[in-house]
Amino acid sequence: MSEPRKTPLYDLHVELGGKMVDFAGWMMPVNYGAGVAAEHKQCREKAALFDVSHMGQVELRGRRVKQQMETLVPSSITTLPIGKARYTFFTNPQGGIMDDLIVSNGGDYLFAVVNASMRDQDIAHMRSLDLEVTEMDDALIAIQGPMAETIVAEYAPVVKTLKFMETTITSMGGTLCRISRLGYTGEDGFEISIPVDHVERITRAFLQHPDLEPAGLGARDSLRLEAGLCLYGNDIDNDTSPVEANLVWAMQKARREGGGFPGAERIQRELAQGPSRRLVGIKPEGRAPARRGVEVADKDGNIIGAVTSGGFGPTYGGPVSMGYVAAEFSDPGTPVDLIIRGKARPASIIKLPFVAQNYKR
Amino acid sequence: MTVYYTEEHEWLDVDGETATLGITKHAAEALGEVVFVELQDVGETFDKDDEIGVVESVKAASELYAPLALEITESNTALEDEPAMVNEDPEGNAWFYKVKIADVAELEGLMDEAAYKAHTA
Structure with a gap:
């Protein structure tokens, strides 16, 4: 194993008292001084900031990019409106789940966010398509909780117009950022892609807000578990099908019926007969x-x-x-x-x- | 009275053949916020290294082991109702058991405060 990697916010985590652990090859804070339970409640009651820069961010460009992506996932990508994000997963030929991801329609390209532990596999998988696959080196932070809109709107007023699973690119703190209204906590909130050179300054500015506190991987896990959201590698993996995992909602009717994705045979059989x-x-x-x-x-x-x-x-x-x-x-x-x-x-x-x-x- | 410590981060405050047993401040801090405690019943006897309880935090589960052969004479059931006490006062109010020591000679295998400090340094 090589040395764990550090996100652009590593020094800030240490300064804030983050207890750093190796997670999927990245040094990440499991919690700060407040502790997992306090950080969890902070997110449910006000707002919490998470560094999720370890996740893979990818842009896909090329001829019929949306049709090509549909050959890897059982969700509708061709009908995804510009500025919308969708939860989906790569399926394997046996109908298991290779990874789950969020795909956004950027207009003439797709933007995908994949799990840290699976990013190398996923990027190679997408490169099997006849597309230009660009791994972005931007940082990614999540601001989650009922106060998230108020906090983020101070720097990016446009977020007030975003609804759940909508995404936009906006000027924030003197740079262009992608802001998506989604997350992994069950709360309202945003994930914000920020160029590496700007992320520490912008994160420090956000943390000045009295209703925002940093939270680590521990709270992220307990928040997603309470919200019933799957963790790849735990609740879903190469053996579990989307039907077994109650993810049928993420496979739009045209795809469920039409097939044309890896593992369609098992998935359609389970849809018909029950898993x-x-x-x-x-x-x-x-x-x-x-x-x-x-x-x-x-x-x-x-x-x-x-x-x-x-x-x-x-x-x-x-x-x-x-x-x-x-x-x-x-x-x-x-x-x-x-x-x-x-x-x-x-x-x-x-x-x-x-x-x-x-x-x- | 003398306080002994174990490599499993338990403390044993000994008074003759009886003792009070708990987990150290170091252990409580390492565990993080304790959310569940399970204790064994009064009157049960255990050999050295037997499991005598469970402490779970938001992060992980951790077992409590008998530092020597003992009989439980009293258990602090308040911990089962209010596990957070373990973080607040691990070496005081949040004791786990009062025990009767089967063989005081077994104390020789435990650490004193100086040795435990060196062990956790």
Whole structure:
């Protein structure tokens, strides 16, 4: 393994007291002095700033770029309006998920944001197309929470006109930035691509706002888990299909029916017949968190699945888990047991999310 | 009374054949915000290195081990209701157990304060 990389905000994280860890080959703050729970609540109640520069940002250009992209993903890209962003995923020939990503229509090009852990794979995958694939070196920050619009609008008033999953390029702090109204916390908020030479100055300016505090990867994970959002590598991977993962909403009807993407055979079969397992929310009845790997059993003691993400939800005020269970046990309200440290502990299947999403639609 | 420490970052405040047991400030800080504590029942006996409880933080789960053979005579069940106490006062109010030591000779294998400080430095 090579040395972990540093984002342009590395020195600022250290200065702010960030506890730095190697995450997917990047030195990132897991939390700052306030701690995971306080940073989590800050985001739900006011606003939090996350450095997500480790994610891959890519521009795709070329002849029939949108049609070409549709050969890799099961979502509609050709019908995506200019200035709109869409959640989608690369599928493999077996109908599993290679990675999830956000694709935006920039007009005559597409802008994609992919996971840090998968960026090399994804960029090579997109380069299999007859397109010009440019990896951007911009920093990426996320400002998330109910106060996000007020804070960002001080520097970029245009954001007041953006709705959830809309994106624009605007002048901010003396440079051009891409601002998209989306995120990974379940809250309203923005992800902002900023040229490397400007990002520290602009981030420091944002952090002057009394309602904005920095938050690390720990809070990012507990926020997305409460919001029922999948983490690639945990809740979705090369074996799980979008149907099993309850991501059918991200595959528009024309694509679901028309196919023409890798793994269409399995995905269409599961759509028609139902999948054998489903990703569900699992709420432990007691206080013990059920983390990744904990087995799920039916009330007769038969193993019916496993937790893929789990921990403590600071806003929910208790343990929260997600995982796969056999389809016949996936209805909300179904009682199950979680096998934690050898002991069966009662839990029930719930409809995700644990904490309602708060998007500005 | 003498306070002993373990490599698992537990403290043991010994008074004759009885002791109070908890996790150190160093351990509490490393764990982060504690959200769940599970204790064993009063009257149970354990051998050295047996698991005698669980402490979970927002970040991770961590087991508590018996630093020597012991019997639990009292457990601080307040921790199960208010796990955050472990962060607030780990070496005071947030003790885990009062125990009866099976064999005081086993104390010789533990660290004193100076040794523990060196261990965590």
